[in-house]
Amino acid sequence: MTAPTRSHIKTLKIDGKDYSGHEEETILDIARQNDLFLPTLCQIDGLSVAGACRLCLVEVKTWNNRLVPACTTHVEEGIEVLTHSERIDNYRRMILELLFSEGNHVCAVCVSNGNCELQALAQKLGMDHVRFPNLRPVRVVDMTHDRFVLDRNRCVLCARCVRVCDEIEGAHTWDITGRGIDARIISDLDTPWGSSDTCTRCGKCVNIYPVGALVEKGSAIGEMVKHHDFLEYIAEMREARE
Amino acid sequence: MTLYDDLRSMADTEHEKERRYGYCLRVCTAAACVSQHSDSIKKAFDAEVKARGLDEQIQVKGVGCMGLCAAGPLVMIDPVRDNTLGPTLYEKVTVEDVPEIVDALAQKQVVERLERKMDIPFFQRQVRIVLENSGIIDPENVDDYIAADGYQAFSHALTSMSPADVVKEITASGLRGRGGGGYPTGLKWSTVAKASGDVKYVICNADEGDPGAFMDRSVLESDPHRVLEGMCIAAYAIGASKGYVYVRAEYPLAIDRLKTALKQAKRKNLLGHSILNTEFDFDIEIRLGAGAFVCGEETALMASVEGRRGQPRPRPPYPSDHGLWGKPTLVNNVESYANVATILRKGADWFAGIGTEKSKGTKVFALAGQIENTGLIEVPMGVTLREIVYDIGGGTPQGTELKAIQTGGPSGGCIPADLIDLPVDYESLVKAGSFMGSGGMIIIDNTADMVNVAKYFMDFCKSESCGKCIPCRVGTAHMYNLIDKIDRGQATHADLDLLLSLCDLVANTSLCGLGKASPNAILSTLRVFRNEYEAKLLDGHVGAQPEAK
DSSP states (O other): OOOOOOOSEEEEEETTEEEEEETTSBHHHHHHHTTOOOOOSSOOTTSOOOOOSOTTEEEEGGGTTEEEETTTOBOOTTOEEESOOHHHHHHHHHHHHHHHHHSOOOGGGOTTTTSOHHHHHHHHHTOOOOOSOOOOOOOOEEOOSSSEEEEGGGOOOOOHHHHIIIIIISOOOEEEESOGGGOEEEETTTOOGGGOSSOOOOOHHHHHOSSTTEEETTTTTGGGOOOOHHHHHHHHHHHHHO | OOHHHHHHHHHHHHHHHHTTSSEEEEEEOSHHHHTTTHHHHHHHHHHHHHHTTOTTTEEEEEEOOOSOGGGOSOEEEEESSOOSSOOEEEOSOOGGGHHHHHHHHHTTOOOGGGBOOSOSHHHHSOOOSTTSSTTTSOTTOHHHHHHTTTTHHHHHHHHHOOHHHHHHHHHHHTOBOTTTTOOBHHHHHHHHHHSOOSOOEEEEEEOOOSTTOOHHHHHHHHOHHHHHHHHHHHHHHHTOSEEEEEEETTOHHHHHHHHHHHHHHHHTTSSBSSGGGSSOOBEEEEEEEOSOGGGGSHHHHHHHHTTSOOOOOOSSSOTTTSOGGGSOEEEEEHHHHHHHHHHHHHOHHHHHTSBOSSSBSEEEEEEEESOSSOEEEEEETTOBHHIIIIIISOOSGGGOOEEEEEESGGGSEEEEGGGTTOBOSHHHHHHTTOOOTTSEEEEEETTSOHHHHHHHHHHHHHHHOOSOSHHHHHHHHHHHHHHHHHHTTOOOHHHHHHHHHHHHHHHHHOSSHHHHHTTHHHHHHHHHOHHHHHHHSTTOOTTTSOOOO
């Protein structure tokens, strides 16, 4: 029998309490297993991690108080992690402010109002105002698809759609072009979504998108169907009373 | 006799022929001089020498960069067998000057109106390791490189050293990454050497993109084989069989020279299968960048080599265990590789004897901006900024006053003129609020507006952000807008405070080095030149404001 040479189980401290985790697990995994809240936006279980939204940043005291994304950082023996502090919470609110200032994130006119991860995060983290003027980069809405709509002005570039289409559906219809503030989601080689040869119309991108950038057609319009019958009914009843 | 000795004796035979000439006339054919038509000048010399039947006495040779780019096109005449005339350097040569120069040479005279004296500190104070062949050998002739001891270190490593010995030697030399970070090269090599896996890769990062930096371009244009040899030695040390040079497409001449060098090296069996009759196989391919600065970041670079969108990903995992196509990968910069062969040839102790305690060897700098001697220099680590700017660089032109020195590109910062006696090494520059960077050095005089300088770099970072992480994508856009507002004289202290809190956010939360370092230009100028910012604020009062928190 061979003696075990090393352990795969690591113990660590999160917010002063002791936890354990497998070396394959991330700080985010451990936090979720133990009902510790960490805000996330680009991360979604089932897809590869991107480490892009920076909302799940945690402070590792044992690494010179460095901030690392909890979603990509694997647990290590003896690390001391802080999930909340004034500094981290401020950073998270400010990151949300930046997102809100980037495009059209006006909840009142959005189809995802009430079902939006960005809106929920802003409420939860207490981001109640935006100090930056809106950047309003020129972004084109694609309504060419018969079932779905892409409104790039509402996109947060989390790239969930890119990943689900590539990793789960295997179509890789979506990708990103341009850079910096001009980065944007494109279908195929920047051709209209409606004419895409690769899109399978599966709707996975629409369903896992955190905000109202990808929606099903009719989800906004459907609610706007006018019901005229009430007038006829009321008029008839009034006439009957007279 | 090993194969290398064959190569060497062939090269030496070639060289023997060269020794029969009276003089060697070297024409710079690197980008700066070519941009002023030095290629036509070389052709004119060829024709002129031939027309006068002097082609037995005068050898005309296209060479790499001689360093003093501001005075280009440069032509150097070196005595070979005939010593009547000492080494002569001609500056700002035109095609029309060619007959006069050849006339004078035939009569063993000097054209005084074109002569640039070489007894100046620019030439005397440099220590050349990386640039030892630049301006001397023909970059398009592998025999020239071999005759200058080229590939000797590689051959020696293959036949008489174990890979572990090579790593040990590089570690002992104290060489640190010349791309900017200063990570110990030997440590990096040993990490990749120890990583498990049969397939490993070597990458040369030639995606030089800092504004004002042209060191790597010049090395590739002047002495490409030196970089290839460094990569070959690294591949042997870590056990790689495939290498990539990632070079930006904006460097067409460097790419041409690299291609020629690769072809020649393959023909000489210095690359390919069973290199120099040993069991070592190694091949190098060129990959061109498509104009994204962020592809100089190693994880973005690797994504680009793989054919994907050049975006960084979080580290760890580091390339040393999860690199190109998930395999252990060594990524070093052009200048780091360019030091390797010389270290093996002359020994780690020799190299460690140059420089300071923690920064060994030399560093190549590209002098740009308001300086007399714009060009390329190589100095030992630890020389002071004063020596670089005033002695070697010749000071600011027209006697304007020096204001600051910008080092490290957009990730670096501005060092104020009163720190002119700062020694140039990795630690000192960081302490002064800047960064070694890849070697771009922009000299700023008192005619410059520092808010405007910071705005320029902010614009650069904003345009080069890849857009993946929110703080850098949106943060740099707002930072640019705010500094632009200050520059236009429309901002208040509230805007400055907002700018500072953005700087703090972006520096601490961005995904990669580009975002993390993007506030440096603002922070380093604000620290020293706060009064210039104050003067532009609507509610600013010059010099009366306390330092920022």
